[in-house]
Amino acid sequence: MTWDFIIIGAGSAGCVLANRLSADPLHKVLLLEAGGNDNRFAIKIPALAMRAMNNPETDWMFPTDPDPTRNNRTEIVPRGRVLGGSSSINATWYVRGNRGDYDHWAELGNRGWSYDELLPYFYKVERNRDGVSDAYGKSGSIIISEIRGVPKLTRLFLDAMEEIGYRKNASFNAEPTEGVAILHSTQHRGIRWSAATGYLHPAKSRANLKILTGALVRRIVIENGMAVGVEFDMDGRTLVERCTGEVILSASAINSPKILMHSGIGPHEQLASAGIRTIVGNEAVGRNLQEHPACQVKAFVNVRTANQEFNVLGMIKYGSRFIVSRSGQATFSYSGIGLVRTRPELAYPDIQYHFGAFSSSYTDQGIRMEKEAAVNLQPNVNCSRSRGYIRLKSADPFAPPGIQFNMLSDPYDCETLIAGARIARSALRSKAFAPYVTGECKPGEDVQTDDEWLAYLRENAGGSFHPCGTCKMGTDADAVVTPELKVIGVDRLRVVDSSIIPQIPSGNLNAISLVIGEKGADMILAERARARH
Numbered sequence: 001m002t003w004d005f006i007i008i009g010a011g012s013a014g015c016v017l018a019n020r021l022s023a024d025p026l027h028k029v030l031l032l033e034a035g036g037n038d039n040r041f042a043i044k045i046p047a048l049a050m051r052a053m054n055n056p057e058t059d060w061m062f063p064t065d066p067d068p069t070r071n072n073r074t075e076i077v078p079r080g081r082v083l084g085g086s087s088s089i090n091a092t093w094y095v096r097g098n099r100g101d102y103d104h105w106a107e108l109g110n111r112g113w114s115y116d117e118l119l120p121y122f123y124k125v126e127r128n129r130d131g132v133s134d135a136y137g138k139s140g141s142i143i144i145s146e147i148r149g150v151p152k153l154t155r156l157f158l159d160a161m162e163e164i165g166y167r168k169n170a171s172f173n174a175e176p177t178e179g180v181a182i183l184h185s186t187q188h189r190g191i192r193w194s195a196a197t198g199y200l201h202p203a204k205s206r207a208n209l210k211i212l213t214g215a216l217v218r219r220i221v222i223e224n225g226m227a228v229g230v231e232f233d234m235d236g237r238t239l240v241e242r243c244t245g246e247v248i249l250s251a252s253a254i255n256s257p258k259i260l261m262h263s264g265i266g267p268h269e270q271l272a273s274a275g276i277r278t279i280v281g282n283e284a285v286g287r288n289l290q291e292h293p294a295c296q297v298k299a300f301v302n303v304r305t306a307n308q309e310f311n312v313l314g315m316i317k318y319g320s321r322f323i324v325s326r327s328g329q330a331t332f333s334y335s336g337i338g339l340v341r342t343r344p345e346l347a348y349p350d351i352q353y354h355f356g357a358f359s360s361s362y363t364d365q366g367i368r369m370e371k372e373a374a375v376n377l378q379p380n381v382n383c384s385r386s387r388g389y390i391r392l393k394s395a396d397p398f399a400p401p402g403i404q405f406n407m408l409s410d411p412y413d414c415e416t417l418i419a420g421a422r423i424a425r426s427a428l429r430s431k432a433f434a435p436y437v438t439g440e441c442k443p444g445e446d447v448q449t450d451d452e453w454l455a456y457l458r459e460n461a462g463g464s465f466h467p468c469g470t471c472k473m474g475t476d477a478d479a480v481v482t483p484e485l486k487v488i489g490v491d492r493l494r495v496v497d498s499s500i501i502p503q504i505p506s507g508n509l510n511a512i513s514l515v516i517g518e519k520g521a522d523m524i525l526a527e528r529a530r531a532r533h
């Protein structure tokens, strides 16, 4: 069989593409996914995502290189390895980002990617079935709901922020986005609504769409400067599928650049040292790695939190509530959002808060629940400026690449995160929290000066599970793909996923990854239609 389109990766963007490209029965579409089926409790019930993470069956669990900007600490980066990709194991936050983010993308030379041009694609993604906000589209594939049954401590977070000068704003995905709110999530009645749920499952019985799970892509086959197929391993065999239309790489910010490199597209020296023949030398492949640097500000509380209930009895309690009302702690982890300007002269929020009515910690093995009752207010820098990279470590296409975040290399990120952390501290010391908060747990009273905060960040800051930018879209020398998402130097090959992001936006990345899938599909279909006529 020869395919019209081969899509690599059934994640947020890949599921959208599989649906849109196979909507025309004349298109024969092959979707290759390394992971397996998403029919698991740990995926359907949002809070159980902690179990889908750190599980090699559903999480890539990429180890990082020691980060010199964070005292050489290492960490494990979770990425979904299952139908739905990271949208199947994420925390279900739905955050679009703001006008400034996407207008900036357009200003960088990416025609067609301004806020006004992307807004119709957000609407196309969204289905505001539970009436959560007028800001959303009404008939898209992804259901957006307010989370249900939030703890009292989360409502206190909104009061606390209001008390120190930040308004409540339930419409935080429309302009102006600034304010604090109960989380809007990609859920319907407490069940995760992933890209697989919204896009892939409704299309999977189409005769012209073939989905292969357990298909681990090695490389793209390039002949005469053109992508003509994909080589992958499945059931212990190495196979090649060929394609007359386009190969579309949607393996996300860590594996997309790695697959390009194994296909001969990337920094010549790295390819040569792995014994890979360079087809297109491009130093930019794998560079521009971005994250939302985050830290924790935590306070002990005098009421029970999920920390004391992270056991069998707690499971029964939360499980029963879930069964009866599809609400409560089984359906979320963090439950309050804040988008805040740390300085009034800024045009857009430079900090996003995740508020959790529980306390957990980053460890080099992932996130762990604490034993004592506490709440956690976590700021992250929105449009961060630190840059890291992905590099080939091995000639083995299945070995993980080197991942270097350099997460606190830019002083702007450090200063902004410190400002955000100080605001978080003020919120936890507000009158609203006073009856409940018994003391600061992290960073603790010893941390006061800028230098002390910086030392705290270097020892404690982590990412927000939002790596992106490693196959940057642009028109400059640092670009890997054009604004049409075509890989520079190779025909019939595009990258369509969060790796094309030129500058990380102000929000969690699932929404924009879905939009990248929608816009990518539109561009591919329009070109195909033009070619037919």
Ligand SMILES: Cc1cc2nc3c(=O)[nH]c(=O)nc-3n(C[C@H](O)[C@H](O)[C@H](O)COP(=O)(O)OP(=O)(O)OC[C@H]3O[C@@H](n4cnc5c(N)ncnc54)[C@H](O)[C@@H]3O)c2cc1C
Binding pocket: 008, 009, 010, 011, 012, 013, 014, 032, 033, 034, 035, 053, 078, 079, 080, 081, 082, 083, 084, 085, 086, 087, 089, 090, 091, 092, 093, 094, 095, 215, 216, 217, 218, 250, 251, 252, 253, 255, 256, 259, 464, 465, 466, 467, 497, 498, 499, 507, 508, 509, 510, 511, 513
């Ligand atoms: C734990 C966690 C929590 C998060 N929380 C949120 C949140 O609450 N809200 C939010 O908006 N964002 C969140 N994110 C981020 C967001 O989900 C991702 O940024 C987004 O889903 C990325 O979409 P993508 O299409 O780029 O890649 P992905 O969705 O990661 O998809 C990539 C797909 O490609 C497949 N693949 C990779 N390599 C190969 C290969 N060699 N062969 C075959 N298949 C391959 C993968 O298995 C995967 O299915 C979170 C992410 C994680 C991991």
